[in-house]
Amino acid sequence: MSNRCRAGWLSVLLSLALPLAACDEGRTVPRDAGGDANGRGGGGGNGGSSAGGGRGGTMSNGGAGAGGNASGGSAAGTAGSGGLGGSSGGAAGTGAGGVSGAGGTAGNGAGGSTGGVAGNSAGGRGGSAGSAGSSGASGSAGSAGRGGTSGSAGSSGAAGTTGSAGRGGSGGSGGSAGGTGGCTAGTHMCPSGCLSNTDVASCGTSCTPCVAPTGGGVTCNGTACVTSCPANMKECDGMCIPSGNACSCPSGQHICTGQCVQNTSPLTCGTTSCMACTAPNNAMPTCNGSTCGFTCNSGYHSCAANSCSSNSNVASCGTTSCQPCATPSNGVATCDGTSCGIMCNSSYHNCNGACVSNTDIANCGTTSCQACSPPQHATATCNGTACGFTCNNGYHNCNGACVSNTDINSCGTTSCNACGPPGVTNGVATCDGTSCGVGCVAGYGLCKNGNGTANSCAQMTSDWNAGTPDPWMNNGAAIFSTSTQIRRGTSGASLYFTSFLSGMCGVRLPLCNSVSSMNLQGKTVSFWAYIDTQLPDGCSGNNLAVGISDGNTTPNVASRSNPPIGTWFQLTGTIGTIPSQTAREVQITLNLCDSTANVNVYLDDFSIN
Numbered sequence: 001m002s003n004r005c006r007a008g009w010l011s012v013l014l015s016l017a018l019p020l021a022a023c024d025e026g027r028t029v030p031r032d033a034g035g036d037a038n039g040r041g042g043g044g045g046n047g048g049s050s051a052g053g054g055r056g057g058t059m060s061n062g063g064a065g066a067g068g069n070a071s072g073g074s075a076a077g078t079a080g081s082g083g084l085g086g087s088s089g090g091a092a093g094t095g096a097g098g099v100s101g102a103g104g105t106a107g108n109g110a111g112g113s114t115g116g117v118a119g120n121s122a123g124g125r126g127g128s129a130g131s132a133g134s135s136g137a138s139g140s141a142g143s144a145g146r147g148g149t150s151g152s153a154g155s156s157g158a159a160g161t162t163g164s165a166g167r168g169g170s171g172g173s174g175g176s177a178g179g180t181g182g183c184t185a186g187t188h189m190c191p192s193g194c195l196s197n198t199d200v201a202s203c204g205t206s207c208t209p210c211v212a213p214t215g216g217g218v219t220c221n222g223t224a225c226v227t228s229c230p231a232n233m234k235e236c237d238g239m240c241i242p243s244g245n246a247c248s249c250p251s252g253q254h255i256c257t258g259q260c261v262q263n264t265s266p267l268t269c270g271t272t273s274c275m276a277c278t279a280p281n282n283a284m285p286t287c288n289g290s291t292c293g294f295t296c297n298s299g300y301h302s303c304a305a306n307s308c309s310s311n312s313n314v315a316s317c318g319t320t321s322c323q324p325c326a327t328p329s330n331g332v333a334t335c336d337g338t339s340c341g342i343m344c345n346s347s348y349h350n351c352n353g354a355c356v357s358n359t360d361i362a363n364c365g366t367t368s369c370q371a372c373s374p375p376q377h378a379t380a381t382c383n384g385t386a387c388g389f390t391c392n393n394g395y396h397n398c399n400g401a402c403v404s405n406t407d408i409n410s411c412g413t414t415s416c417n418a419c420g421p422p423g424v425t426n427g428v429a430t431c432d433g434t435s436c437g438v439g440c441v442a443g444y445g446l447c448k449n450g451n452g453t454a455n456s457c458a459q460m461t462s463d464w465n466a467g468t469p470d471p472w473m474n475n476g477a478a479i480f481s482t483s484t485q486i487r488r489g490t491s492g493a494s495l496y497f498t499s500f501l502s503g504m505c506g507v508r509l510p511l512c513n514s515v516s517s518m519n520l521q522g523k524t525v526s527f528w529a530y531i532d533t534q535l536p537d538g539c540s541g542n543n544l545a546v547g548i549s550d551g552n553t554t555p556n557v558a559s560r561s562n563p564p565i566g567t568w569f570q571l572t573g574t575i576g577t578i579p580s581q582t583a584r585e586v587q588i589t590l591n592l593c594d595s596t597a598n599v600n601v602y603l604d605d606f607s608i609n
Contacts, residue, residue, distance in 0.1 A: 198222045215240035263289045282308040312337040331355035358384045377402040405433040426457035445608065447512035455516035459509070461607040465492035471510060475587055478505035486602045488528055488568055494604040499592055506589030520548060520583045523608055525557050526572040527588070530602040534565050536592065544601070546588045548575055554587050
């Protein structure tokens with residue numbers, strides 16, 4: 001800024017009413033007029049860097065000068081300063097920022113200089129910033145109003161409002177508050193007004209009332225509160241107490257009936273209590289300095305939070321337990337002072353903490369806890385002293401073991417002797433649960449004489465893998481042998497026979513001799529067959545058949561009419577009623593109506609089951 005601009009501002013501060021020329025670098029522009037009778041500020045210089053504010057009027061608020069427009073200069077003028085407050089308490093004017101240009105600075109609003117009686121001096125409002133320019137500087141705060149010269153102090157002046165920011169510039173800050181008024185000598189200001197310094201409700205310069213001790217009084221000497229107690233009493237912690245009583249105690253003690261007592265004493269336990277601790281039966285009271293407790297007498301221990309129980313009490317057995325001893329079935333609980341025990345009723349004994357019957361097979365006897373171990377096929381028993389066993393149904397006792405009644409080594413319900421040899425080839429000894437008998441090995445059937453005596457064992461299955469047709473025989477004019485060329489499976493052999501110009505031919509399997517027979521009723525005959533030649537067209541009926549003979553008749557068991565050619569097929573049947581039930585042989589036959597045909601039949605896997 002040039003020296004001429006600085007001189008202009010100084011003139012405004014000194015005269016407050018003189019017109020001021022606005023300055024711009026390199027040229028001078030005309031100044032606006034000062035404030036009018038209402039205290040309105042003069043306008044800012046046109047195109048200058050700043051404009052002076054008008055002087056405040058005498059009747060009301062002085063207004064601030066408006067900022068200069070940027071019509072002539074390169075920058076907008078700064079806002080004028082606020083007008084001087086009127087003598088009757090007018091508020092300071094506000095300075096407005098430049099309205100355009102390259103970023104004018106915000107104006108400063110000055111506060112009123114003199115507060116009116118009970119009036120309010122308002123701080124100047126910050127000027128608005130210039131628009132569309134570089135950032136303008138914030139307006140400074142308005143100055144505070146001065147207190148009134150007489151009467152009650154004026155209220156604080158209101159702070160000036162913040163100037164709004166121009167585009168790119170920040171707003172000016174508000175003015176500070178005005179000053180306060182005073183009270184007469186010997187009084188001071190409180191929210192309710194000026195109060196006496198000796199009033200106990202606002203002693204000294206305080207607005208807080210004095211507090212008297214309980215049982216005593218209080219006065220104010222103009223500076224501080226003074227408490228007092230009646231004769232033979234003294235103040236202690238806000239109350240009047242007898243002069244002989246203690247007011248405070250050493251660490252670890254507290255006052256009881258005016259005397260210092262130990263915090264850990266069971267008679268006055270804690271930091272404030274004057275009551276003696278109590279203890280349950282069979283105990284002594286204790287104190288840890290804070291709360292009461294107790295210690296149980298010898299032979300007792302604490303239970304249920306406030307009781308001492310006997311160590312030998314079954315309801316709390318031992319030196320620490322508060323749980324009752326478990327009462328067993330068939331007995332009672334006991335306690336030896338350390339641990340629980342049991343005592344069993346008569347005919348019972350202790351096994352692993354339980355009372356068990358002396359006749360219990362799991363704990364047989366008066367002291368044993370071992371289970372009885374019966375032999376196989378038996379049930380354990382106990383007579384109250386020792387273990388025993390009973391054999392299951394269908395078994396009997398042989399030398400401490402339960403053996404089957406049908407066992408050939410101990411046949412019957414009581415015998416421990418073995419059955420003798422069967423006396424027949426391929427025979428085996430048998431037992432029906434009562435007495436010994438004779439049977440046959442697997443694959444053989446038993447032939448009996450007329451009186452039911454075993455006579456022989458006949459072969460009931462054949463696969464001819466041994467390479468011989470025995471015991472099969474030819475039947476009629478057939479030629480038969482074994483073959484390994486056509487057979488079932490990948491190994492072994494089959495039996496075959498050839499019709500050889502015969503109308504009926506086949507093979508037979510002798511079973512029983514002429515004086516014996518077997519009962520095959522209900523059993524199943526099964527075998528596989530293979531026929532390699534197409535049967536004559538004129539033949540029909542049961543071409544291939546199997547029957548069981550009693551020596552006189554041979555009723556068919558199964559048959560196949562027009563059997564398939566060149567493939568294995570199965571023939572099965574159930575044996576029905578045979579005259580006299582005297583089966584003596586099996587016959588397999590091929591029936592042809594044309595005796596000139598020559599047909600080969602192969603058999604394999606024969607069985608009667």
